[in-house]
Amino acid sequence: MELEETLANKFYVIKHQESKNYKGHFAQSVGVYGLAVYPAPLPSIPASDDANKAGLGVVQQLSPKSWLFNRHSRQLVNEAMNTFRNLQSIVEDATPSEGEDPLDITPALINKSREYRSMLQACVCSLNSDLDDLNPSTEQYQEMAGQCQLLYKMELLLGLMEIIFVDARPGSLILSQLVCWVRLHYPSCTENMVTIIEEPEPAEHGLYWQTVSISNLFTYWQTVSTSNLFTYWQIIYELVCQGRLSDARQLLHQHPHSHSDAFIAMEEILRKMPTYQAYSGVSEGEFLVRWQHWQGECVMRLQVGEFAAWGHLKKLAEILSGNAASILSVTTLSNDVGGRSGGSWVPHLLASLLFTQPNITLHRLHDAATRAVAECRANLSDLDNILLTAMQGDSLQVIRWCQKTLDNLWLSAHLTDLLYHAVTSQQSTYPLLTAMRESVLQDYALELADHPSLWQVGLVYLDYCGPSGLRDASPLTSMLLERVPLTSDAKAHKVISMAEQRNLDDVVRGVCRVMGRRAANEGRLAAAIWWAVRAKDAPFTSHTAHQVLHRYLSSGEFQSSALLLDHLGPAMLLSDTLTFLGKYREFHSLYLRGDHKRAADLLVTLIASKLAPQYFWPVLLLDVLPLLQQADDAPDSEEGQEVVVSAAHTYELMYCLNTVIENVKRESSCDKGSEEAQHSGLLRAFHERETELRSCLAHNLARAIVMEGSTDAAVSRSNISAA
């Protein structure tokens, strides 16, 4: 399956029936990548069932689906995030402070690149193991098989990028790295070798037709698949083309005629082939000389005719001598690459490099590759284009190709990041690459943010998007956090903790307000206050506290908020209204406990301090009434009347009473409608007992003045007597 096919060109058909009012469908974007599609005009009357079935009365929500969100790819997303984060912290640790030399992070980069590749391989493995359980004809099987192929190709690309950009050793020979790369990805020859060696007579595969008589063989021969006939030698050719000479020699040993001169000569040649090791003490020039000497010997033996008796050995010698035609005939006949056309020229490239140009360097790789492609006459698929662009060394173009051909940005994002760090660690700057990295990472984070479960992962990527040294969260983070759907308390708390980690106080306040409002709508005002206090949000706290007070006005009791207010502690000071509420509740509890003196003190201080909102004064005055009356009821007790409310405070209370009455008169004269409101619950009680209140206040004032006057007199007399 080609890379192009994975660009699912799927269309979604919107069903509708022609009706009189139908004017087409509109679409509007919803979320990050979703679309809401609805018919125009919007039906103004509730749609009947028929209209619903026709899709007319319905708003449809579409969102793009990507293989990244499948079950098996989840591990890719999560593990990649981990690796990404580790990489950023390694880079940060390695950034030099002033005056120091930068540490070399190339080994770390190579490590991370290998981690990405191993993730891809692990994903392929798990997909394969699940594929075994599925029926091959279902669509799900096709989809998973396609995904497997895609991941395999991604890993192929990543391997090449590692060689060219991350592990780049400019000017040095890269053949050994290329050999490793190809060996990893085209393993069919070793697999075949293993199957063949297990056979009792491996060489029989190719030589069957020589040893058995033709008459009774004819029918059998037709049933044997043609691939078996030349499998043995084909495998040897492929092994040699991949540079696995020791394996080839082992297989040659299995041949019944391996003791003949030709075979021994071939084995000697294979054994003597020089390979370049980076630190083996052999310089490049010397290696090249040795290699040319070896190939010269090979050519000479071929010309002398040592292998004339064995056609296969002759072909093998031709390959070793660098005969292009033989190499081509071998590499294009292999079965495994015949099935897919992407990357099929790669083994050919390797073989021709091994035997014609072992001193290949990065700069010449692209030319060699184009030559190989031309010789193979392969149709260039997208994967081939990307590989060729990589060999040209154009990292930006590679990333652009990746973005164009893949339907999600997993590979692009991580590849860009890796390349960016590789480039910066080599002391060069590439401003285009920096800009591209930021944009790709942001896009990838946005893709993830739309997913109900992976939004947390997306936010981690946004943290590392900004230019280094900028510690603040990007504005995109706060936008995304605000828009996470808050389905339950637990999710709200998760969002809040993420926002707090990034010092996004606005977001915290916003989320708390949403949750508080929801609670308030349900009537759970104490929870609303708790949310408001949590966010230290003064305006919202006041608003909710007012709502609690209004509820108290209409129902006369605190209901559920009592428990919260009892234990509010220092958080009470957040807003004046809340402080008042808390103190008022304290007054209630003091009164209920029987501690009237303190309760009265508290109440009067509350009134005098004008903390209470004006609409609540009637209630407070009503509460003062029993306290005043209590003093009234015991006028003749011998201990002397306890005047609970002092004169000064009584003046205050009278002032309040007058203000309230004036307000009532003013409001009732200009606004008839508020009369209803005033006659609800406690306010009605207040109006009924207004005269009672006035008389009690007057009595109290009288008594208080007398008491204070006499106390003062007593004190002053005792002072005089003491003096």
Add this chain to the structure above:
Amino acid sequence: MTGGCSITKSYVYMKINSVRWKPPSSNFSKADRFVTGSWDNECNSVCLWRCGSEEEPKLLQELPHAGDVTDITYISRNTLAVASSNGSVSIYEHGDQPDNELTLSQCWQGCHQFPSGSAAPCTSLASEGGLVASVGEDARLLLLSPGQQLPHRVIDSGSDSSEYAVAFVKSNQVLTGSMQGQLRLWDIRSSGNTPVATMVTTEQEWVRQVSNHPSQQHVVAAAGEAGTLTLWDMRNTEQPFSCIAAHSAP
């Protein structure tokens, strides 16, 4: 215990909220199966896994579940209760050998509801002696017994804030922790809606989990949102006897 413990891992493909070992089928065998519940996906599921002594956990069965899984608890050796974020509690049963498959046997739909009628997530479960206690964001404590349709007892905790954690302290006393940092002890045999005791920490932080000591049932640990762990002795409920700042996050 000498010897290192080995760690094996395998991928789960979804965010898991709750993991519980299945009690072994007899007193002498080791537990080798566990149940996980997922959350925050479009379709959540309850899965049964088997994990031998040195091998990777293997997924045996996956059952779809409506709403996020918020808590799982085992009622008996073969029955477990699962709490969901759409306000319902479901009971699953393990079948007989060999693979102990799970089947849904009962579901109390929407047993936690806000006064306005919308569903309130059920946040925590505890079980003792065949009775299941569940608390939810609607601040109610429900006692359910498997086999009966309606809850055995509903206790309205009288406060607005969600209850988050529940644990059985004795067979007739249940401790609940709320979002405002209060722990309340209820006696389920007595009627009425008042708690026996209320304990408040000074910091008023959200109590996420409550759990009792395995052998001393009167010692209770409460975990707070800011990462502190408070230990209470139920016999003396005035003050916590220990307060540990354990983590920097819940």
